[in-house]
Amino acid sequence: xxxxVTITVNGTPHHAEVEPxxxxxxWLRDDLGLTGTHIGCDTSQCGACTVLLDGQAVKSCTVxxxxxxxxxxxxxxxxxxxDRLHPLQEGFWERHGLQCGFCTPGMILCAVDxxxxxxxxxxxxxxxxxxxxxxxxxxxxxxxxxxxxAAERLQPATPQxxx
Amino acid sequence: xxITRMIGxxxxxxxxxxxxxxxxxxxxxxxxxxxxxxxxxRSPYAHAELKRVDPRPALQLPGVVAAFTGEDIPIDVPTAxxxxxxxxxxxxxxxxxxxxxxxxEAVAIVLAEDRYVARDAAxxxxxxxxxxxxxxxxxxxxxxxxxxxxxxxxDNVYLRMPRAAGDYAAAAQQAxxxxxxxxxxxxxxSAPMEPxxxxxxxxxxxxxxxxxxxxxxxxxxxDLLSTLLGIPSSRLRVVxxxxxxxxxxxxxLYPEEVLVPWAARRLGRPVKWTETRSECMLTLIHGRGQVNxxxxxxxxxxxxxxxxxxxxxxxGAYLQLNxxxxxxxxxxxxxxxxxxxxxxxxxxxxxxxxxxxxxxxGAGRPEATHxxxxxxxxxxxxxxxxxxxxxxxxxxxxxxxxxxSAVGGVYDSGNYRAALDxxxxxxxxxxLREEQRRLREQGRYLGIGIASYVELTGVGPSRAFHGPFWExxxxxxxxxxxxxxxxxxxxxxxxxxxxxxxxxAETLGVPFENVRVQMGDTxxxxxxxxxxxxxxxxxxxxxxxxxxxKVREKAVQIGAALLEAAPEDCELVNGQVRVKGQxxxxxxxxxxxxxxxxxxxxxxxxxxxxxxxTVFFDPPNMTYPFGTHVAVVEVDPDTGEVQLRKFVGVDDxxxxxxxxxxxxxxxxxxxxxxxxxxxxxxxxxxxxxLRTASFMDYAxxxxxxxxxxxxxxxxxxxxxxxxxAKGIGEAGTIGSTPAxxxxxxxxxxxxxxxxxxxxxxxxxxxxxxxAARAAQxxxxxx
Numbered sequence: 001x002x003x004x005v006t007i008t009v010n011g012t013p014h015h016a017e018v019e020p021x022x023x024x025x026x027w028l029r030d031d032l033g034l035t036g037t038h039i040g041c042d043t044s045q046c047g048a049c050t051v052l053l054d055g056q057a058v059k060s061c062t063v064x065x066x067x068x069x070x071x072x073x074x075x076x077x078x079x080x081x082x083d084r085l086h087p088l089q090e091g092f093w094e095r096h097g098l099q100c101g102f103c104t105p106g107m108i109l110c111a112v113d114x115x116x117x118x119x120x121x122x123x124x125x126x127x128x129x130x131x132x133x134x135x136x137x138x139x140x141x142x143x144x145x146x147x148x149x150a151a152e153r154l155q156p157a158t159p160q161x162x163x
Numbered sequence: 164x165x166i167t168r169m170i171g172x173x174x175x176x177x178x179x180x181x182x183x184x185x186x187x188x189x190x191x192x193x194x195x196x197x198x199x200x201x202x203x204x205r206s207p208y209a210h211a212e213l214k215r216v217d218p219r220p221a222l223q224l225p226g227v228v229a230a231f232t233g234e235d236i237p238i239d240v241p242t243a244x245x246x247x248x249x250x251x252x253x254x255x256x257x258x259x260x261x262x263x264x265x266x267x268e269a270v271a272i273v274l275a276e277d278r279y280v281a282r283d284a285a286x287x288x289x290x291x292x293x294x295x296x297x298x299x300x301x302x303x304x305x306x307x308x309x310x311x312x313x314x315x316x317x318d319n320v321y322l323r324m325p326r327a328a329g330d331y332a333a334a335a336q337q338a339x340x341x342x343x344x345x346x347x348x349x350x351x352x353s354a355p356m357e358p359x360x361x362x363x364x365x366x367x368x369x370x371x372x373x374x375x376x377x378x379x380x381x382x383x384x385x386d387l388l389s390t391l392l393g394i395p396s397s398r399l400r401v402v403x404x405x406x407x408x409x410x411x412x413x414x415x416l417y418p419e420e421v422l423v424p425w426a427a428r429r430l431g432r433p434v435k436w437t438e439t440r441s442e443c444m445l446t447l448i449h450g451r452g453q454v455n456x457x458x459x460x461x462x463x464x465x466x467x468x469x470x471x472x473x474x475x476x477x478x479g480a481y482l483q484l485n486x487x488x489x490x491x492x493x494x495x496x497x498x499x500x501x502x503x504x505x506x507x508x509x510x511x512x513x514x515x516x517x518x519x520x521x522x523x524x525g526a527g528r529p530e531a532t533h534x535x536x537x538x539x540x541x542x543x544x545x546x547x548x549x550x551x552x553x554x555x556x557x558x559x560x561x562x563x564x565x566x567x568s569a570v571g572g573v574y575d576s577g578n579y580r581a582a583l584d585x586x587x588x589x590x591x592x593x594x595l596r597e598e599q600r601r602l603r604e605q606g607r608y609l610g611i612g613i614a615s616y617v618e619l620t621g622v623g624p625s626r627a628f629h630g631p632f633w634e635x636x637x638x639x640x641x642x643x644x645x646x647x648x649x650x651x652x653x654x655x656x657x658x659x660x661x662x663x664x665x666x667x668a669e670t671l672g673v674p675f676e677n678v679r680v681q682m683g684d685t686x687x688x689x690x691x692x693x694x695x696x697x698x699x700x701x702x703x704x705x706x707x708x709x710x711x712x713k714v715r716e717k718a719v720q721i722g723a724a725l726l727e728a729a730p731e732d733c734e735l736v737n738g739q740v741r742v743k744g745q746x747x748x749x750x751x752x753x754x755x756x757x758x759x760x761x762x763x764x765x766x767x768x769x770x771x772x773x774x775x776x777t778v779f780f781d782p783p784n785m786t787y788p789f790g791t792h793v794a795v796v797e798v799d800p801d802t803g804e805v806q807l808r809k810f811v812g813v814d815d816x817x818x819x820x821x822x823x824x825x826x827x828x829x830x831x832x833x834x835x836x837x838x839x840x841x842x843x844x845x846x847x848x849x850x851x852x853l854r855t856a857s858f859m860d861y862a863x864x865x866x867x868x869x870x871x872x873x874x875x876x877x878x879x880x881x882x883x884x885x886x887x888a889k890g891i892g893e894a895g896t897i898g899s900t901p902a903x904x905x906x907x908x909x910x911x912x913x914x915x916x917x918x919x920x921x922x923x924x925x926x927x928x929x930x931x932x933x934a935a936r937a938a939q940x941x942x943x944x945x
Binding site: 021026029030034036037038039041043046048075076077079089093094099100103126128130133134135140141143 | 353355406859
C-alpha cells in the first residue's frame, strides 16, 4: 500500500505516492532522478547520502521517504544558487577537497550544517562535525582546508567604520 | 593569473565542477527505460556441497521477471595470472555449480522490476547446502589432512616458487647475528566509497551490447566479456563513467560483470546491479593476506649480508584476475632500498575457503616494505644501533644506479639516503629522541617510527610480463584548433582529465581550457589497458606526451608550409609556428594551422589531411619511486590507545606534473596505510564467516583518526619514460603502515613489548603490555 506524501526538494514541492518502506535516498535517486545523493553503505556509517532535512544534515538512508512528508529537503543539486557555487563547493574545488567525488555531496552538505552551528569552526570542531562522513581518497586534510576556506568566505563582512 | 608552465603547476581540477554539484555520472546513476534490477543469492557457508537450488518460489513474487542458477549460465571467471603451468587454474563459475567455496559466493540471481522486489525475491530462492569442513587460514590449508578445496590441488597449494640469489647459507655462516621476525599482513578491504555496480543494455537491432561498470580496466573488461559472452569485441562497448575510487579492487573481472550483460541479452531488457556494502566486504577482492617468516644475517655493525624469507600467501577460494601475481611482487621487492646480495626465498601460494585476494593499493609491495622495515628495527634493537643509521649503512648508494637487485629488478634511479635525511630533518629527529627520553621519565610513551621504501610502478614491458602493459593515447586537433585527447587509462579520482590536459597544453602551447580529455569508454576509438600500479604518469601520460610531440611535429610542418619556409627552420612557440631565431618575425597562429590541416589550402603534396596522432607506449622497464615516512605516536599503556601526533613524509616520484594532485594521492595513501596499521582487519571465525562485513565492524579511518601530514619531496627523474615520472598512487600506502607500526613498537620498547600484529587495536596493545609486564615481574621480585 502506498502512502501520499508532499516533500519539497530544492524548493520544488513534489506530491508522490510511496511505499512506506522506501528510503528517502532511493526516492531521491530513483524516483526524482537526483543522483547526486550517493549511497555507500547499508548501515548509516559512511554519510555519502547526507542531505539537509529542514536545514539539518541527515543520512537519507536512515530516513524513510514518508518521514520526510511535509519537509524541505536540500540535495547537492540544490546547493548552488543561480549558477553560483556555494562557498563550500568553491572550497572543495579550490583546496582539492575531493578525488573520486563519491563522498563529496554528503561531505559538503554535512559541512553546511557544521558551519550553520559553528560559523568559524576550529580544526577540532571541523573534525568532530564531519566524523560521520567517510572518505577513502583524500585522507581528509584538504577537506579540512576546504571547510576553512568556506568559513572565511562566509564570514560576515567587517562593518566599515564611517569617519 | 595565467599559468605559463603547465607541467609542474597545481592546476585546479576540471572534473570538480560536475562532482561538487551532483552532476557526475557514476554507474548506479545510469537509468534506462524498462530497466530491471538484479539481486544475487549468496552462499552463507564457506564450504559446502550445493545439493539443490530452486528459484521457483522467487518467481511467484509479483514484479519478478526471471531467476537463474549456475546450471543456466555455464561460464567461468578467468584469471590472467596463470603462474602454474602444470595444472590448469581451478574453475571459478560465475554462479556456483556443485560446490561453494567461500561465504558470499554467488549461487543464483533474480531479476525484478524494482530494487526492493529483487532483494525480497533473492530471499525466496531455496538453496540446500551440505556443509563441508572449511579451511580458514593458510596454516590450516597446509596442515596434513586438511580439507581439499579444489580437486586438482590435493595439498591446497597453487604454486611453490623458490627465488634465490648469491649464497644465503654462506652469509648466515659469516654473520655475527641472525635476526628473526614473523609478520602477519592481515586481509583488508579496499573499501572504495562507491560500491561495485554494473548496468548493461542489449541493442537487439544491431546486436551490440553496452556495459557500464565500476571498473579500472574498461578495455580489458571488454575483451574478456567478448570471449565469455561470445560477442565480437567490435560489438561490445564498455564504459567506466565516473568511478568512486578503485584502489586495485576494481582492477578485476567479477562474476556480476558477466551476469548483468548475460541477463540483459537473455531478457532483452537493460539490467542494473549494485552491491550493498556487506556484499562489497564479502565479495570485493581482499588485499594483503600473507603470513611471512624472515631471517636476516647481519654483521655486528648492522650490515645485512643476506635475507631468508618464507611467504605464505592466502589466495582465497579462487584465482581472480591477478591473484597469483600479487605475492610475486612481494618477492620482487624483497630487498627494498637495501644492497643485500644474498637471498633465499620461498613463496607458497595457498587456497583457503575465504574471499579471493588480489590487488589492493600497493599490491605486494606494502608487504615487502612492511616486513623489511620491521626487520630493520629489530636488527637495530638487537645490535644496539640507531635504526636510521642501520638504514644508511645498507642503502643502495646513489652511484650504483641503475641497480640490479638480488631478486631481479633493475632500479632505474634513486637517492635513498637523501630522502631519509630530509625526512629526519623535517621531523627534527634529535629533538624528538630528546623529547622521548624526557617523557619516558614522566612515564609517558612517545614512539618514533621510520620507514624507508622503494616500490615499483608502471609494470612492463608487455613482452616480459606476458600481457598488455602498454598504454595508448589518441590526440586530435579539430579544425577550430581545440584539442581532444583520448586515453586508455581512466581515472577513479586521480584527476587525469586535468593532469593529462596539462601535459598536452604545455607540449602544444595551447590554452589548457582548449584541451579536453576523454577516457573510460571503449567506443571512443582508442585502444587501452587501464589504470593500476601507479601507471598513469609513467605509462599512460608517457603515451600522451609522445602523441602531443607527434602532433607538434606535424603542426610545425603545416606552419612552415604556410610560412613558405623549411620545417627544420621552424618551431612551435606558445602555440604559434615561426622561423627559428626570429621572435619578431611572421608567425602562423595555431588556429590557422588547424584550419589548414583540414582545408588543405596551401598545403604541399607531402602533407596529408588531418592533425592527429595515435601512440602506444610500452615501458622499456619499470620505475622505482622511493621515500621515507616518519610517524610519531604516543601510546597510553593503560588503555592501549595510540595517538598519532605527527606524520612526516619525504617522497620521490620523479618529475611531478601537478603537485597538488600528487600531494592528494599521498594524503589518501597515507590515510589508508594508517588504516591498515591501526584499524582495519577482515576477521573470520573458524567456520569461515566474515565477522567484519559492514562499516559497523570494519573501521576505515574517519576524519578524527588521522593527523596532519607534513610532506616534502626530492626529485630524481625516472629513466624509463619520457616524462621522468615515477608515479605516486601507491607510495603513501606503502610507506605509512610500517612507519606507524614501528612508532608504536618504539613507544612500547621500554615496557618490553617487542612484537605486535596489525591492526594495533587498543585491546591488542593492552594485552601485549600486560603480558610484558607480567613477564618482567618475577625478575623484579628476585
